[in-house]
Ligand SMILES: [Zn+2]
């Protein structure tokens with residue numbers, strides 16, 4: 295009797311062990327037809343669903359973990375490619391500062407970032423020496439969950455999310471217009487949001 299019980303518990307623990315490796319380390323769900331598990335790096339237990347990994351990388355935007363496994367340092371796939379099927383449109387960032395709201399068209403890349411920074415300085419009358427700190431409010435592509443990304447390093451990720459949000463709104467607007475061939479309205483759709491914008495005002499400014 296006793297022996298049988300001992301054998302049974304051993305078998306259970308043996309069966310449990312490999313299952314731990316067959317789950318996504320992010321959502322803890324297993325493999326399914328529409329959601330296969332993939333191994334993005336050399337770490338043994340680092341299996342993840344592609345959309346889960348992309349979402350996790352997005353949340354690390356601007357940090358090393360966005361592009362490399364923090365343990366084995368393998369370069370991770372570009373998380374933006376997980377959204378290649380989603381419609382995109384010209385990204386627009388809503389910027390709120392001191393109760394004033396502006397919508398600014400944005401582009402990814404260092405040039406786009408520089409233009410955005412210059413535009414913010416112009417709109418809000420900030421001097422060249424005013425340090426700008428910011429927080430982006432974005433929606434995760436595909437799920438629509440709201441997340442916040444901190445700092446200029448997250449600019450490209452925020453623009454990517456804004457382009458997809460804009461694309462989805464555009465698609466929804468077009469779907470609501472049943473006439474085929476009708477000219478699409480070029481209504482501006484805001485995709486991204488600059489949640490907080492801090493600027494340390496230069497004491498000499500405004501003189
Ligand atoms: Zn997952």
Ligand SMILES: [Zn+2]
Pocket residue numbers: 335336337340363364365366367368
């Ligand atoms: Zn790894």
